[in-house]
Amino acid sequence: MSISVHTIDARGHILLETMRDYFGATPEVMFREIQSMVNTTVEVLKDKGINYQDLRTxxxxxxxxxxxxxxxxxxxxxxxxxxxxxxxxxxxxxxxxxxxxxxxxxxxxxxxxxxxxxxxxxxxxxxxxxxxxxxxxxxxxxxxxxxxxxxxxxxxxxxxxxxxxxxxxxxxxxxxxxxxxxxxxxxxxxxxxxxxxxxxxxxxxxxxxxxxxxxxxxxxxxxxxxxxxxxxxLSYKIERPVFKGFESDTELSLNAISSQILPIEGFGVEIEEAKHGYLKSDKCGKLEKAGVEALSKDELADLIRSKVSESYIYNLSYLPEHDVSKFNVMLEIPRVDGGYPTRVVAALEYKPKEKLLRVITMH
Structure with a gap:
């Protein structure tokens, strides 16, 4: 069954981190526990006439x-x-x-x-x-x-x-x-x-x-x-960089969609040639506004890598039929004309075995 979680708050709420550290729970155990919490929340809301998916905005x-x-x-x-x-x-x-x-x-x-x-x-x-x-x-x-x-x-x-x-x-x-x-x-x-x-x-x-x-x-x-x-x-997290000591928020968010947890700060960013061409054509308006439409594939990958730790990950999904774990991250890119930064959402596949984040799309 596919899994979709809007957000996990292990930054302002200490339950998951305390549970993991006190009991020495493995990522496999935490994956099951988090999924149990998600399922319970969805069912409780459903009984109250509320669709969890409708709360995303x-x-x-x-x-x-x-x-x-x-x-x-x-x-x-x-x-x-x-x-x-x-x-x-x-x-x-x-x-x-x-x-x-x-x-x-x-x-x-x-x-x-x-x-x-x-x-x-x-x-x-x-x-x-x-x-x-x-x-x-x-x-x-x-x-x-x-x-x-x-x-x-x-x-x-x-x-x-x-x-x-x-x-x-x-x-x-x-x-x-x-x-x-x-x-x-x-x-x-x-x-x-x-x-x-x-x-x-x-x-x-x-x-x-x-x-x-x-x-x-x-x-x-x-x-x-x-x-x-x-x-x-069900708690919104105001965006901010991932400060030292708060890495567990990212770890436990990943643990909602995977039982293999590694620090993504050291991951490479993979952009397929066809995907890079698509982003530069169909998504050119947003990238041009950000002043990055002329970046090469490797330069764009470096930019994404540098921005990943500047905010938290959300829209956490696991697709078992494709064995794909993915999430979104908001990238804030300064504009060359000095205006407000351009905010771009990057959808990334989490590939812990290869230590890669594969770009699915940007918008």
Whole structure:
């Protein structure tokens, strides 16, 4: 049976890494355990009337969508539960048909100068901000936004006293990396259905609003499942490089589709001649925009190899009829004209025996 997993979060959720290391589980054992978790998650969602495959747009990066962290000054909110006040402003602004992952958190950190410099660098202000301390600022991060949707939300929020502005997070930046380290997944919005985690000792048949926001007032209904499934399989990961000490996220993501796990940083990249010709003809527009359409096959392979560790892998699939394990990775390529980087998705086959990543397509 073919396997398709949108994303595995072993970066912000420690369950899989702890299980592997504590029990000394082999890749073969972890492959079975991860597949068991995937199957359980799919079945639990199905019982709640939710198709796991339909959640993809909220769980993986996209080249045609935008992401942003909306910033609020909690000093302008009287309630100590400022997250509730913020959500009462944000929830009615989300298209009832749209899919999003929503993450929340205060701008915490010991280095206040760093936080201030990040805000100076990236924050698109809606009003003046008197910076006192990062922990007084609250962020709600939303992915899978259209450009017009992002602008519409920001404009509407400008009427809310606590709203400061937003941090664009579509492209790589210090701000996006920082937010990826401090925010926690709150819920996943799938149309009018809101999905979140509940206690692991509570049955999956129950649906509990653990965050307490009034979703029903805005035409939404809450569905929940045990947090170990939500945290590992239904949590969006904000893009960032694979830092030292976090390699297990890539390893365990690969382990979802293969029982042979090797560090892909040392792999070669294989581009067949016919594939290179196809990419340069049918995909020329995207490659030309990235300024790489003139690269030779070997030069393009070197570029892909250098970019693989700059983000995480997702859209993990195993096709048993062809014995093919494959995944996607988002490549962000600086443009020669100085504009925004070009984001290109590379679909790669994982070939551990040959220590190769074979390019399937780029788009």
């Amino acid at each position: 909220a769980l993986v990066p996209r080249t045609d969508r935008f992401e942003a962290g909306f910033i609020f000054d909690t000093q302008d909110i009287e309630s100590s539960w400022y997250g509730l006040d913020v959500m009462k402003e944000l929830l009615p602004l989300l298209d009832i048909k749209s899919n999003h992952s929503v993450q929340c958190g205060d701008l915490i950190g010991d280095n206040q100068e760093l936080i201030f410099s990040i805000l100076q660098e990236s924050l698109v202000l809606s009003r003046n901000l008197d910076f006192v301390h990062g922990s007084a600022l609250y962020c709600v991060y939303i992915n899978n936004l259209t450009e017009s949707g992002l602008e519409r939300i920001s404009k509407a929020l400008s009427n809310f006293k606590a709203y400061v502005g937003y941090i664009p997070c579509t492209f790589s930046s210090r701000a996006r990396i920082y937010l990826s380290t401090i925010l926690a997944n709150s819920f996943l919005k799938h149309g009018s259905k809101v999905i979140m985690g509940h206690e692991d000792d509570r049955p999956n048949e129950e649906n509990i609003n653990m965050v307490g926001y009034p979703f029903e007032e805005y035409g939404m209904k809450v569905y929940s499942l045990q947090s170990m499934y939500f945290g590992v399989l």
